[in-house]
Amino acid sequence: MLQTHETPGRNTTAGANDKQYLFFSGFAYLGMHRDQLFLQYLVEGLGKYGSLYPSSRIANVQLHLYDEIEHALCGMLYQQAAACFSSGYLASQAAIAFAHTKGQVLYAPGTHPSLQQTPILPSSANFGDWLQTEVDKINAEPGTSYVIVADTVSPLTATINDFSALANVQQKTWVLLDDSHGFGLLGENGEGIISQLPLNDHIQYLVAASLSKAYSAEGGVVAGPAAAIAAIKRLPHFSASTPMMPANAYAFLQAMPLYNQARKRLRENCAAFAAQINSLQNIRFNPLLSIFLLNDLANATPVYDYLLEHDVLISSFSYPSPDSPKINRAVISAVHEANDLALLSRLLLQYYQSM
Template sequence: MKQWLDEQLSQRRAQHLYRSRRELQSAQAPEVTIDGQNFLAFCSNDYLGLANHPQVVEAFVAAAKHYGVGSGASHLVCGHSREHHALEQELAAFTGRDRTLLFSTGFMANLGVINALVGAGDSIFEDKLNHASLLDGGLSSGAKFQRFLHNDVAQLERKLAAAEAQKKLVVVDGVFSMDGDLAPVHELARICDQHRAWLMVDDAHGFGVLGKNGGGVAEHFNLNQDQLPVLMGTLGKSFGTFGAFIAGSDALIETLIQLARTYIYTTALPPAVAAASRVSLQLLQTEHWRREKLRALIQRFRAGVEQLGLPLMASSTPIQPIMVGDAETALAWSSQLAAQGILVTAIRPPTVAAGSARLRVTLSAAHTEAQVDRLLDALSQLVRKTDCAE
């Protein structure tokens, strides 16, 4: 066993795909302390800057004093607190759905829902760039698993038309986590209706960011519960907390309570996390300036990168990937930025396809224009060094 493990690790290092953890020693914020060094960070998914918001922290502390730290059990035993229940009701109202159901993580939500809805004899269709949790959910379900080219609605429609299964489930990300672009959810909803297929959208990176009120892709495309029957969102990104939820009809939620193994057989989120998430939800809906500032920072960054001539991917979201190509170069660029006190993660295979390694820049409403300009200046120096080396 040791020989095989050592070979795997050596191979990863040789291919520049070895992953290492860094130790965060401060709260999530634009300026962080990692491994004893101070960095300006552009790699967090805290898009609205709520992870360390005083009101969110205060709600967490107050609830922890009342409920304790752990929930103690699964939701169906004795772990479903008043805070959990209130959050589910408020999320339902926010999303315009009948009900929502909390899960401990987004990965568990996706696995649980897909496996509860489809199985042997059914068909599931997924975008090639879907998140790993969606792909794993589809593969483990036992349903006939088919992938279609990224955002290729025509190819999906052909596959749906050829499918003979009674139950057909189409699953996509609302905002693709490594590219930052949107799925054409309005078109997907149309063809799913025509082919009697169910549509599920993982809107982990859309909630809080898209839509006038932060309602994500459903609000952005104005899709109701019938058009988009299975809507998933996470709390660990724009909400700044932790966990995930599924929003949909009363019948869907009741079915998941009965059948979703990753809901039934796991400990509930700590009540304090639910309490903090309720405050985040209020801030998300009332402090519209956060989305406005975020959009302005995105435009500022894109304009600056385009002037530098760097290959920026097409994205209007806080996820702004700079395409590098090979993993070795992506690591080198990330290291050069780190040497200037700027933290940007190099994304490499298998997270992305071979030959498409990138610097994944993520912006937050907590960033300032001066901080974005500092990143642009560092990228400019990187470009000059690269030109000189060539």
């Protein structure tokens, strides 16, 4: 494990000697956390609102800024209403608490811990097969209410889950999705997975997401039908928790043009890098994502160590728990430049073709 004394951007210094590395890790996909104009918006927000809003979201005096960001978020996610939280994890916990009031919860394989009230058993089942089995189960039991719970994107496997089987649901069903790694990235306007989901009158969708993954704003959101969001706002997860930092909400609202520009750069970077390493069988990726999984070669230096020797730092750790298998990932962001991508691809070509 390396220690750093700064928040990484395109580069970072780390280790005992503060060596500089080209940084291909983390989850700030659009790179806003190091964007000077975005940081200026944060400073403006701090000046206008201070470091926090010192009251409950259900207090007798309400900060209008929260209404503004929730209105923006429900529009971005194509939903009737939204509730914002201080973190994506808290947003997901509120969403799953609500889900448990609506029926028997069916957890997809690989569901993130933030969507779990109690730990679920690990499963290696194929997502598409699992979903079709659950749809058949729902249709065969019209007297039972069900809630399907799943992640939309797995950053550990660089996959986007296929929800097409939901078109066949014939009973009233809730579907709760964590779109933390899709919102801001997928879809024509960064709306996330929602535009790819089947339209089905039997289904009510509820979307939870972190605002940090793409947008570099500490906060979270749950969006869905107005009645569901009203019920979630009555839960202690919302009413008894500290609200989202107002400066983050302010910066988020001001930065929409920046997000759009960064999303375009990110897509260009991913397309360029994918073309450069497309011939390598040991790298797995989805062209719509900026996550590239790197396999170690047998009887060779681990790819993480090889890249580190060449001053390139990738993601390599066990997740979501310390006991999980270690995963090597190169994460492309909007802040990377053409020379960065060329260097990384050249090193990977050397590693996989010459060792």
